[in-house]
Each structure stands twice: as C-alpha cells, then as structure tokens.
Amino acid sequence: MARIRFENVEKKYANGFHAVKDLNLEIRDKEFLVLLGPSGCGKSTTLNMIAGLEEVSDGSLLFDDELVNYMPPHKRDVAMVFQSYALYPHKSVYDNIAFGLQMRRAPREETDRRVRDAARKLEIEHLLDRRPSQLSGGQRQRVALGRAMVREPAVFLMDEPLSNLDAALRISMRAEIKELHQEMQTTFVYVTHDQAEALTLADRIVVMRDGVVQQIGSPGDIYERPRNTFVASFLGNPPINYIEGQIKVTDDQMVRFVQGELELNFPAETAAKLADCDGLTVLLGIRAEDVEEGSHGGAGAVLTGKVNSVLPVGSDLFLGFELFGNELFFRVGKDIGHASGDEVSLTVDLNRLHVFDKDSGASLIW
Amino acid sequence: MHAWSAAVDTVQSHLNAFTNTTGIPVNYGNSPWAQYREGMVTKFVGGAPLDMMWVSDAWLPEWAEAGWISPIDEYDFLTAYNSEAEDFCTDSMTYNGRQYGLTYYTDFMAFFYDESKIKEAGFDAPPATWDEVVEQSLVMKEKGISDYPMMLAMAQESWLIEFMSALVYSHGGRFTDDAGASIMQHEKDGAVEALQWVVDAVDKHGIVSPACVETGELSGLKAFASGNHAFAMVAKYRLRMLNDPAQSQIAGNVKQAMMPKGANGDHNTVGWMRFHGMATQSAQDKQRAENAARLIEWFGGKANGEYKFQKLLFLDIGAGFGVKPLFEDAEIQAAYNTYGDVDTIKAQQALALKKDVVTPWFGEWAETNGSAWQSAILGNVEPAAAIQKSADLWDELKSSY
Amino acid sequence: MRHLFGYEERSAALFLAPVMLVLMGVAVFPIFYSLYISFFRIKLTRPNRTPFVGLDNYTDLFTNELFWVSVVRTVTFSVVSVTAIAVIALLISLLLNQNFRGRRVLSTILLVPWAIPYVANALMWKWIYDSGYGALNGVLYQLDFIDKYMIWLGDQDKTIFLIANAFVWKEVPLAAILLLVSLKSIPSDLYQAARVDGAGVWQRFIHVTLPAMKPGFMLVMIYETMMAIRHFDLFFILTEGGPGDASHVLSWHIYVETFRNLSFGSGAAMSYVLALVTFALSYVFIRTLGRRI
C-alpha cells in the first residue's frame, strides 16, 4: 500500500538552483508512474525526494497520509534501480541482492529464498557467485532489478534504468519491467527522458520542464492531447510539425486556420473551442503521422509543397517537406514513389490537429 | 637525579652504593653537557620529575630567580661541610645569601702543550705570552708539524663562556666591572683585545682553524689527543685523559704551562665549579627533600665517612675536588704526580678568577655573545663592533631585570 | 521551518564533529592563544612577572637585527632548495614517466629518502659532511678534487647550501611523485595530436608537457616553499644556526627565542608573523586544493 502525495513541494539547492517548483502530484497505489522530461527538468530530483535522497525544501511529501519530509531513506520502504546500476563492486551478485534484506534484518532463510526466487525470475541464478565486474551490462541490469525486487518495497523507484543498455536489449527489458510491475503489484515511479519508454510503460506520465509539471495524464492523453507545445514537441518521432498562422472565424461559424494561401477547416468539435479566437496568431501542430499522401481530403484539408528529402527508416519513411519556408517532417508509407524536388499533396487528418497559442504555447483545444 | 653525561659509570656505581645503603631507589638520567642547560630548562618548565641535578655556577642566578632550584642551607648536615670546602666553591654556590648545593667538582681553564712538538720546532720552553703562542705556532706551521698548532673550541655550547673568559682574563680584561656594568667593549680592560687575538690567529696567522666555530670542547680535545695540535686550552682535569695512553696518542707529552698572558694581562685564567643542587619541586615535599638532601650529601659530602665521590671523580677523570682534606689523601697525591705538575697546577689555580657574567640573564646574553664572537672570528664584523653589540645587550638585559 | 537542519545536516555534523573538535582544540585555539600571549612579556625565567606590553613584541621584532638576518637566511634557503627541488624532481618525473624495465624498482628506490626521518637524514648528512672523517671529503679526496680535507658545515659560505642539499635530497622524491602524477594525467591523444601536427620531442615537451604540468608544478612549488620556510630539524642537528649566524633561519630564531631565552611572548609574536607569512603564501595552495574537492 503506497500512495505518494506531493503538496506544494519546492526543491532549492544551496547554490540557488531551483530544481522543483510548486509540485503537486498524487501517485496512486500500484500505479506505474513515469516522470518524463529533458535532463535538468527536475524529474530525478523528484524521484530522489521520494527516496529520501534529497530533502524537500518546502511543502509536504506524504506517504499514505504520513509526512515523510524528514525521513531518511533507510527508514522509507522504497527500492531503487539506478542508471549505472550502482552494484556494490566488492560484493558477489548474491550479496548484492541480499544486502537490502540483510540491512533490514530479514531472517536468513527468508533472505535466501527471496534472493533465489528473484534470481530465477531474472534468469541470473548461474551468476550468483560472480562479482559485478564479471557481468555484462544486461546482466548487471538484471542484478540491479533483482536487488530492488527482493525487497518487495512499497514503492519501486527507477532512475533511467535502461539508458545504459543497447537498443535491442532496451526494448526487451521494457517488456520485462512491465511484467514485473504486474507481478509485484506495487507502486512504480520511473524516470526517463525516453518518450517511447514512457509511452510503453506508464499508467500515467508526468511531463516536467525546468522544475515545473507540464502535464499529467495517461500515455494516450499526453500524446493525443498535449497541453502545450513543450509536451507536444517532446513526444513523437519525428517531432510534431508547427505552422504559424491565424484563426479565422467566418460568418457561417466555420473556423479556419489561415496562412497565406493555405486554409484548413477545423471540424465542428474543435471549431467550437476556437470560436472566440478570431484573428489570434497560433501555432498549428500536425503530428508526423497524421497525413496521408494524396489530395483526396479535398479543399481545406490538403497541404501542397515540395519534397526536400526522403529518409527511409526501414518500416516506413520520413518525408522532408517544404512549406512556406518551413521544413516539415512527415511519416508516410514506404511505398511512396517521390524523390527530392517533386511536388506532393498531403491530406491532413483534421480531427487530430493541435492548436496552440503562439505567445504562451498553451493548447487552445485541450 | 639528572646530570650531564660525564663519568657516567662512576656516578652509576656511586648511586648504586647509595641505594644499597639507604634503600632509596634513584632514577639517573643524563644528557650531553653541550645541551644541558636547555634540556634542563625544558624539564623545569615542563615540570618533569626532578630531585637533584648538577648545576653550573653560571646558571645559579637564573635558576634560582626562576624558582627552579631551592637553597639547601636549612640542612645543617650539608652546611657542615662548608668548613672543609674551598671558599671559592661555597661562594660560587651562594646566591642572595643562600647556599644552593654541595660541590660536584671545581676546576679552571688550563693551557696545555705537546712537549715533543715544541722541541721539534726548536723551542725549549712553552710560550709565556699570547704573542709567543703565535710565534711558535708560525714556526710549527712552516715546519709542517701542525696545520693549526693552536686548538681553540669556539662552538656555541656550554663551555664557550669559560673559554672566552680565560682568553679575556689572560689578556687582562673583564666582561663586567665590580658593579656588574659591561666593560667588555673597552679596548684595554675589556674583551676586545682577546677577541682580536683570536680573530688574528684565525684570519691573519692561520694558526687556529677557521672550523673552531663549529668545534666543541670534546671534538677539540679529541683532535688534540690525536696529535693534530701543539697547544690547547681546555679544562685542567683533561690532563689526566690526555696523558692516559689508553685514551690519547700523545700521552706523556702533554704538559701544562701557565696561561699565556696578553700585553696588559697576567697569567690569569677562569675558574669554575659545578654543584649538586636541589629542585624546587623536591624541596616542597618534605620527604622528597629529605631524601634529596641525603643524596646531595652522598655525592657532594661524605659517603660512609669519606669524600668518596669527589675522590672517585678525581681518580677516574681527574676532575678537581672542592674539599681541602682530599689533598692529604695518599692515593690522590700519587695520581697527581703521575700525570701533572702539582706546582704549576697550584700556581695556575691561584690565578683563577670567577666568571664575571654570572647573572640571571646570563643564559640569554650568552647566546648572542657567542654569535657575536663567532661572527668576528668568521670575519663578518670587526671585533670591536661585535663586542659592542654584546655589551649593548648586556646593558639592556641588566636594566630590564 | 520545523527542522532547520535535516537528516543530512545532522549526519554531516556528526561525522565532522570529531575532526572539527580536534582541529579547533589543537590548531585553532592555539593559534589564537598564541596571538593573545604575543601581547605579553612572558619569560619563563620570571614566571611571576608577565606584563601586558601591547605590540611591543612585534616592534621589538622588527627592529631586531638578528630577526632580519634570519629572514634573509630563510629566503636564501627556500629559494635555493625549492629551485633545486623543482629542477631535479622534474627530471626524475620525466624519467619515471618513460616505460622501461625496472621502472617500478627505481620508483621504490626513490621512496627511500622520502621515508627516512628527518633526524636520521640530518645525522646522516652530518656524518657525510664531517670535516674529519666524512664521506664528502673522502670522495673528493679520492677523486683528487681536493688535496686536503675541507671544512664543510663550519664554513659560513657553504653551510646554508649544504643544509639545503640535505633538505632537497629528502624532499625531491615526494615532489617527483606529485609531478609524475600530473604527468600521467596528460591525455595521450594530446601528444598524438602534437605529433601529427609535426612537433618534435622538444616541441612536444615545451608545448604539451610543460603547460599541462603547470598546475601540478605550482602546487609542488608552493608546498615545498611552505616546507622550506618552516623547516627546523636539519638546522637543529646540523648547525644550530651557526657558524656565526650563517644558518640562523627564522624557525631557528623562534626556537632560540622561545626555548633557550624562554621568552614565550616574543616567541609567540615571531611564530605569528611566520604563520601569517606562510598563510599568505599558501592562499593559492588552499584555493587550488579547495576547488578540487
């Protein structure tokens, strides 16, 4: 049972750096929460505050309903997996995994049973007598997981646990971690700067920037309905495209996005939200995958421009596309028969357009 | 008990006899004479356990003023020995009317020569004046008998003041007048002439080694004993060692002459004495004081009815005793005659003067004075200027006390 | 706030308390106590008269001829020693930075002078310099450089250099090791880049090695200067400041004033001056080290 609640939490360092600003967040029991953001955004600091490795400067941090601001890490029932794994070089794999239990004075047989269980699950039984220096990166990763698992903690913290692995291993470990969460039935807090990891693993994602929470929501929510340009840009590969333009509300209650000759008509639902925005300068966001080749969408839904570059990525193709001097990137099927310099038309999925206020970057529709 | 490292075995044997007689165990420590004063000062200041220690007459005022040593004249069985002691000794142990100990030994600075070298150089008598020392030395140098015929030990150590005093006195000078004011800076009756002689001997004539400023009494003595020099100024009691074939290569050739005299001087020399004193910390505890007094008696007075220690000292190392009855002792008379000329000794002894710089500020002044002399010998300053500096400090210290 | 200092501060305080207590008690307190007593005329030969004299001890100090002599001697000794240490240590570190068989043995040998106590070092050199039977005379005589034994420590023109030599001999190993460490930290691609750019051995030394060693070199120089200025042991055993005042350095001056003349007040004043001088010198030292940790 572990709910974690941040109430107006601040973190300031002695050197004046303001790492986390007015954080309000409730992490639900047994939830898989991912803290996502670029480096320096405060996500690791937040995680460390949960662990007790960093002290809360101001505000309250509660576990269930207990204030834990000043509780040192060894008094909290948390386990943590680190980016560098932080295995104890002088201890065998077995002792590395058992250490946390030993420190909490678990009975010897119980410790042994749990260590061997975990080792079996992680398929590292044959490595128990080795030293960390004799292991590969993936094996170390498993030992680090094992060390956290055996503790059966109320909260399971992971700080970029996969970033030191190579790409293939990273994907398979993702799956294992997801499985682990389901098996352990405990609260996971996971820090990453990798959007794909966040989207795959999370029940909910918290996007942070410069110490401020940008958006909290399910992966779908975050991806489909980004609250601002930062969130929108941070997720998506290739990143979301922006076109600057004006909102035009016509007499017949049609709402259009206008930029020079380009006019896009918003569908009714979106239009309703933009009814008061006549004349506002906005950024129109189009995700790379939200276009189709061809002009079948008809007027008000078609972008026409010149192909700048064609970048095949295997499964599909990134198309560099020039429009009003901006270079936009779209993801299209790999069968497209265009080459650089060709003129193409793309039909936009109007239901999936994003509109942000140009000045504040805030979404006007979500 | 703390002493300097002289006649260590003799002391130890006498000490063991004390313990056997009285049942009082005694801890015996010693340190080299050259560093004895500073070592003791640290001990006093640090409150190291001390009951009885050897004291040089030069330090008495300083140590008494600082309250490190205490008078012993409350013990009648100690003062009783004064009647048989040399007045010079009793006098030297008295400060501000109180007596601070019993004699360990007394001696004076003597002038020795190596008879064979003098003969080799073609002289039949030892020099009687400092000028003759130069004259004879130059001949020896020329004949290759010795590179540096005259041995002077001018290193900064406890002996230095006695060497300097002997030189000054024999030149007819003094450091201070009867009132204790400095006259050392005076050309004639001060110390300048003596220092000038040393400077000339080193720089002009080359008859004294420039290394004399790093030569301590002991290394000088050794060098003399190994035949490197023809003349030496050392304590009279060294005569025994110098004429002992086991310890000296020139044994048998060493003779004593009267201290050479300067133009205005006589054959004067310096005399001194060292005594057994009692530490104040001991004096404050009745029982300890009692034991210490008995120990002082055992060494400085009679042990089992005789002046055992002073006699042993004389027989072993030749150190002069301070009690008259020992002159009558047959063993002693026999010993004297084997290596020395009693007449010369007595004549020289009669011309021995007390040091005139014995004051509470002696220790402090001696340091600077020694450096001043060394600087002059090294040719860094004129002798007169060096002594002037020394005299200035003397007056400054005198007025501050 | 309820907790002004959290768990981190509390544990840090707990961990640092012993060190701070020791240093407060045995370094900071004495240095201030020393300042205090430097305002009094304290002579242990006169235990009951210790008047307050204000700055007299300091003014006396600066008008004392011997004090200035000792300053000159100290400066001479330090400059000579530190220069020699820097040059010799540099050569040694360059040698030990090469890869050759026996390098380990050589660096072990180098540690011998470093490990032996200063007193034994002094005793050894005293014996070597001995004008009667010493090795220096022996060697020079047998090699026919001199035709008769010379006086070494007793010669006022040589003595400070001879003492400096003994000091250098003992200090060089540590300096060389420190320089070696900074040599080792030069990335090898820097050399490769220089080679590709056409730099020869000498040019690589001038343009790559020397600049990269500069911080380490600075540190060694300052450290050794501090050591030289405060050095005492050799002077005590080899010459006691003599002959005359030829090796009368500041630390010896303080020793004489304090423990021979028993003038603790003026001794404290001198110590204080010395402490301030070394402190000013070591400002750079502290800054460099402090930034590093």
Next chain:
Amino acid sequence: MSQFSQTNSGGIDYRRRQKVARLLQHLVILLGAAVLTIYALAPVTWLVSSSFQTEAEIVSVPPHWIPEEPTLQNFEAIFSATEEEEITYETRSGQDPASGGYIPSTAKNLIPSMWNSLIVASLVVVLNLLVGVPAAYALAKIRFWGRDASVYFILITRVIPDIALVVPFFLVIRKLGMLDSLGSLVLTYLAVTVPFSVFILVQYFEGLPDELDKAARVDGCSRFQALLRVFLPLSLPSLVAVVLFTFLTSWNEFLLALMFTQTEASQTLPIVLAAFTSDFTISFSFINAAGVLAIVPPVIVAVVFERYIVSGLTAGAVKG
C-alpha cells in the same frame, strides 16, 4: 639504388633514424636511472656501511667504503643496552666519555623510544582513520550547508607551521599536566596529520559513484552504515595511503616531540637520536647504527606499500 632512395622519401633513412633515436632514448634512460639510484641510495649506503665498522675503522682517512672488518658490535650495544648490569665501584669503567667511542647510557632508551614511536604512530593512525574517514565521507557525499567552508577550514589548519603552534601548545599542554606524556604527542600529531588524511580520503570518495551511496541508503543503510558497509571496503588504497602517510609523519616528527617530551617515558626515536648527534663523546659508529635503526622501519613500510602511495596520491593531490 635510385629506386630505393625514392621509397625512402628523399634519401632519409627513417628506419635507421628511428633505430638511432631509440638507442639514444635507451641510453638516456639507463644513464638517468643509474644517476638516480646513486643519488638516492649512496648516502644511505654510506651510513649503513659506517654502522658496521668499528670505531677504529670509522675514523680512517680516507674512509673505508666497505668495512674491512665488519662488526655487529654497534647493534649489539643497542640491543643489549637494556639488560642492565649493576655497576659497582669495582666494575665501573672509570673512563670519561670524553675519550670517545663511548656508548651513552641513553643507548638503553633507544629500544623503548622505538616502542614509544611505534605506539604514538599507531595511535595516530587509528585516530586518523576514526576521525578522518567519517569527515571525508561527509565532505564527499553529503550535500550540506557549510560544506565548502568546512573544506577550507580543514585545509587552512594544515598550513599553519608547526613551530607557530609550539608555544601555545606547550603552555596548554603544561597546564593540562600532559607534558612528557605520549598523549600530548598523539593529540598534536593527530591535528597535524588529519587535514591531509581527510584530503586524500575526500578525493578518493569523490571518485566513487554517488549512485553507490544512494543505492546503499535506499537499501536501508543509514549514513553511517553506508560508509561502513559500502565505502570502507571500496577505499582500501586510500586507507592504506592514509595509514602510510600518518604513520611516517608521526614516526618521523621531531620538533613537537622535542618540546613535549623529557624522559624516556615519552621520548620518541628521533629525540633520542638527536641527543646522540649533539654529543661528541659518543662513538660515531654507534650513532650511525642508531641512525640505521631509525631508518629501517619507515623504509620497509614505504617499500612494501609503494604502489599505494602513488595510487593514493594519484586519486588525490595533483590531478592537474
């Protein structure tokens, strides 16, 4: 011929050049190594050689570099000096030390003074670790208010010259009645050595990853347990370096011991040794033997742990 010179780019035979250069380099290294070996060892060798000579041989001119009749008598004198035979009037030697070749009565203090040195040095080492390790850990791994100030404070105390501390130390220790006790030495040596120990250790601890510290604490270690269970086992090289430096410093220290010790109860080896050197009565060969005795333990210690000195410092002082 013309073909060859073309492949050798303009007539320069690079292979030969390289060979010559390499030979030259070997030569320079060999020469340097030889000079260094002589420089470092010759004085010590001479001392050792002297200690095996008799008093008669040692004063030969020119010196005998290798003892012609090697003798152990000087060392025997030291080791047998403690077995005291009672001297009576009959057994006394009757000679004055002045005749030279004399074995001082303080010779019997040599071995006890070595013990004193050993005790003091060991205590200082232990205390250094007890006091220095937690401090270094705090400075390296705990981010707390006042950390930088603490670092500077500790470094500054290292800079104060010993001789400046002597006067106040002396007065304080005298007041505490601790003069002439090993305790006063241990305490002062601790203050002298601990800043450097902390410095070495901080450097080393900082080199160990922060995450290790975090892992330990999340695993349930208090700060203290993290230090004890995780950091200590990992910092062996720096611990050995600290042990070495503090041991040698304490073993070798002279000035403070000179001031604070008076009797054989507390005199350390350097003090007893120094007293010999100022006493001209003492046999040269005996002094040299005593000197050798003082050199042997620290040199053994240094040689055995040689690699730790360099690695301890490599992690430390001069990273450049």
